[in-house]
Amino acid sequence: MNPALNRIRYQTLIGTILTQFALGSVYTWSLFNAQLSHKLSEPVSQVAFAFGLLSLALAVASSMAGKLQERFGVRKVAIASGLLLGLGFYLTSHAGNLIMLYLCAGLLVGFADGAGYLMSLSNCVKWFPERKGLVSACAIGAYGLGSLGFKFINLALLSHFSLEATFQLWGLIAMAMVVAGALLMTDAPQQPAAAQTGGSHDFTLAEAMRQPQYWMLALMFLTVCMSGLYVIGVAKDIGESFVHLSAATAANAVAVIAVANLSGRLALGVLSDKMPRIRVITLAQIAALAGMLTLLFAPLSAGLFFAAIACVAFSFGGTITVYPSLVSDFFGLNNLTKNYGVIYLGFGIGSIVGSIVASLFGGFLATFHLILALLIVALLFSLTIRQPGAAQAKKEEFDAEPHLGKA
Known part of the structure; x- marks a missing residue:
C-alpha cells in the first residue's frame, strides 16, 4: 500500500x-x-x-x-x-x-x-x-x-x-x-477478492440471505447477545437473589463484567487473526455454556458466581468483536455493513427477549434455561457450518487437477 x-x-x-x-x-x-x-x-x-x-x-x-x-x-x-x-x-x-x-x-x-x-x-x-x-x-x-x-x-x-x-x-x-x-x-476502497480471507466473491444482502449459513450465523449471534445482555442487566439482582450476597458485594458484579467484557474483546479479537474465526466463536460459546451451566446447576458461592458471569461477559464481548470479520469471511468485505447490519438486529432482539421471557415465565431461571438450549444449538451450528460455496470450490479445484488414470 x-x-x-x-x-x-x-x-x-x-x-x-x-x-x-x-x-x-x-x-x-x-x-x-x-x-x-x-x-x-x-x-x-x-x-x-x-x-x-x-x-x-x-x-x-x-x-x-x-x-x-x-x-x-x-x-x-x-x-x-x-x-x-x-x-x-x-x-x-x-x-x-x-x-x-x-x-x-x-x-x-x-x-x-x-x-x-x-x-x-x-x-x-x-x-x-x-x-x-x-x-x-x-x-x-x-x-x-x-x-x-x-x-x-x-x-x-x-x-x-x-x-x-x-x-x-x-x-x-x-x-x-x-x-x-x-x-x-x-x-474504504472496494476490496479485490484476493484481499478477502476465504470468500470467493462478495455476496449482496439478497444473495447472502438466501444462504442457510446466513441464518445460522444470525441465530448464533442472537443467542450470545441474549445471554450477555440479559446477564449484564440483572447480574446484581442475581447475586442478591441466588447467591444471597449483600447489595455492596453483589454490586462488584458490574466491575467483574466490565473487565471480562473488555478482556473478551481484546483476547478473542487478536486470536481471530491467528486461527479460523468460526473456531474462536466456538470457544466463546463454550465459555458462555460453562457460565450458564454454573449459574443453573452449581451450588453458587460468591467466587463461582463471579466466575460464571465473567464467562458470559467474556463470550459476549469476544463475539461482538469477532463477528464483523467473521461475516466478511463468509460473505465478502464490500457489502459488510449491509450483510452484518441485518444480523446485528439480533443485538436489539436479544436485549428484550430475555426480559420478556423472565416476566412471562417467572424470573431468571426461565430465561437461563432458554439461553442454555439456544447455546447448545448455536454450538452445534458453529461446529458444522461451512462457508458458502466451499464444497463446490473444492470440487472445482479437484476437477481442475490432473489425475492418474486420466488419458
Missing part, C-alpha cells in the same frame, strides 16, 4: 476509535435511572425501559447504516450521527414524562448511536483486510471503554451540575468527539 493510502487508513482508525469511545457512553444509562425516576415520579423499571428501546433503535439503525453510507459516505453519516446524538441528549434533559423520555433517550439517541456505530466499524475493518480481528478489537474495545470512561465523566458532571445540565454537557462532549472522529474518516 502506498504511503498516502496508509496514512488515510490510520487516520480512519484513529477517527473510528474516537467515535466509538463517544458512542459507547450510552452504556452509562443506569447512572441516571434513580434521578429520572424521582424527576418524573415514575417507577425505576419504567424509566429503565428507555434503555431497552435505545438498544432496539441502535440495532435497527445499524441495519440501515449500509444504505446511508452508500448514499452519503461515512464522514457525512458519522457527522449526522454525532449531531443527532447531541440533540437527543439535549431533548432528554427537557423530557417531562415517560413518552418524551422514550422518544428522546430511547429512539432518537439509540438511532443516532446505531447509525454511527456499525457503519464506522465496518468501514474501518474494510481498510485493514489483513488485520480484521485486531482492528475490530481496537474499535469495539474503544466502544466498551467509552462506557467506563464516561462513567467517571458523567458521575463528575452529576456531582457538580443538575440532572438537566449533565445531560446537555454529556451530549455536547459526545457530539464533539463523534464529529471530530468523523472528520478523520474516509470511505
